[in-house]
Amino acid sequence: MPLVTTTEMFKKAYNGGYAVGAFNVNNMEIVQGITEAAGELKSPVILQVSKGARAYANHTYLVKLVEAAVAENPDIPIALHLDHGDSFELCKSCIDGGFTSVMIDASSKSFEDNIALTKQVVEYAHAHGVVVEAELGTLAGIEDEVVVESGKESYTRPEEVEEFVSRTGCDSLAIAIGTSHGAYKFTAEQCTRNEEGILVPPPLRFDVLEECMKKLPGFPIVLHGSSSVPQEFVKMVNQYGGNMPDAVGIPEEQLRKAATLAVCKINIDSDIRLAMTGNIRKYFAEHPDHFDPRQYLKPARQAVKDMVAHKIKYVLGSDGKI
Numbered sequence: 431m432p433l434v435t436t437t438e439m440f441k442k443a444y445n446g447g448y449a450v451g452a453f454n455v456n457n458m459e460i461v462q463g464i465t466e467a468a469g470e471l472k473s474p475v476i477l478q479v480s481k482g483a484r485a486y487a488n489h490t491y492l493v494k495l496v497e498a499a500v501a502e503n504p505d506i507p508i509a510l511h512l513d514h515g516d517s518f519e520l521c522k523s524c525i526d527g528g529f530t531s532v533m534i535d536a537s538s539k540s541f542e543d544n545i546a547l548t549k550q551v552v553e554y555a556h557a558h559g560v561v562v563e564a565e566l567g568t569l570a571g572i573e574d575e576v577v578v579e580s581g582k583e584s585y586t587r588p589e590e591v592e593e594f595v596s597r598t599g600c601d602s603l604a605i606a607i608g609t610s611h612g613a614y615k616f617t618a619e620q621c622t623r624n625e626e627g628i629l630v631p632p633p634l635r636f637d638v639l640e641e642c643m644k645k646l647p648g649f650p651i652v653l654h655g656s657s658s659v660p661q662e663f664v665k666m667v668n669q670y671g672g673n674m675p676d677a678v679g680i681p682e683e684q685l686r687k688a689a690t691l692a693v694c695k696i697n698i699d700s701d702i703r704l705a706m707t708g709n710i711r712k713y714f715a716e717h718p719d720h721f722d723p724r725q726y727l728k729p730a731r732q733a734v735k736d737m738v739a740h741k742i743k744y745v746l747g748s749d750g751k752i
């Protein structure tokens with residue numbers, strides 16, 4: 431099947447109590463690792479491209495890689511999504527250039543300015559058969575050029591979501607309930623420590639999610655900043671010459687719970703980076719004489735595939751849902 435929008439995916443996910451994974455893609459190995467896992471598990475999947483990814487790999491290369499993945503996996507629904515679009519022009523360029531979904535992230539603007547920009551993108555996108563994700567509330571962490579310190583984030587205000595959605599006409603809404611971008615989602619002060627000294631983060635604000643669900647029955651909610659920062663990868667990075675002390679993510683069981691509620695799209699990027707970096711570091715340490723990129727990118731691609739397969743089966747619950 432050709433690239434799809436997220437409309438059908440989200441309807442099925444909402445009613446089925448699971449979520450679709452939205453994984454960031456920056457090169458061929460990442461596209462292959464994600465879609466091989468989704469293809470084998472018969473799972474829908476969203477491949478998302480950030481402004482930074484476009485600057486790194488070039489729009490056309492990324493679209494062609496995704497088209498190749500669609501051709502190789504004809505049975506599964508694949509959507510191509512712009513992650514954190516920050517202007518009308520960027521969204522328009524992706525809509526005109528073959529994306530089936532865009533995010534306009536005006537969450538750092540005032541409520542009224544967020545509505546005005548989102549509405550402008552929605553009008554153009556819908557006229558071209560493309561769906562739009564918007565955001566209310568701010569996450570901690572780094573989103574392209576916007577940096578929000580841990581503790582300075584603001585949760586979504588449930589009393590605003592209904593007006594926002596009805597005035598903008600957006601198709602899904604990213605909300606802030608305590609997730610955060612990057613591999614350092616919480617400061618040590620925000621966490622407790624377990625017996626092994628590993629940081630245990632504060633729980634997500636399910637009360638905020640449930641309030642938003644009540645205001646928007648049946649409407650798909652999106653969670654950004656949802657990497658779990660698996661400690662096996664952090665240990666691997668640190669064991670083979672890296673230095674990532676106190677990297678911490680969102681516990682998988684909390685994401686699983688969110689997926690059974692209104693959360694239909696769960697964004698994962700940092701876990702891909704960790705899986706690749708841990709395995710490449712290990713490979714270099716064990717094979718100091720190797721220099722063919724295919725040698726070290728092969729285990730990195732396999733690690734992405736295994737990690738995505740784990741998420742699909744045990745976190746998202748989207749296996750077999752095509």
Ligand code: G3H
Nearest residue numbers: 480482483573574611699
């Ligand atoms: O939320 C941000 C994503 O992880 C994309 O990151 O802007 O470095 O490509 P990036």
Ligand code: 13P
Nearest residue numbers: 612654655656657699700
């Ligand atoms: P992570 O940094 O938790 O992987 O979040 C990715 C994301 O939200 C992309 O938009």
Ligand code: ZN
Nearest residue numbers: 611654655697
């Ligand atoms: Zn994000």
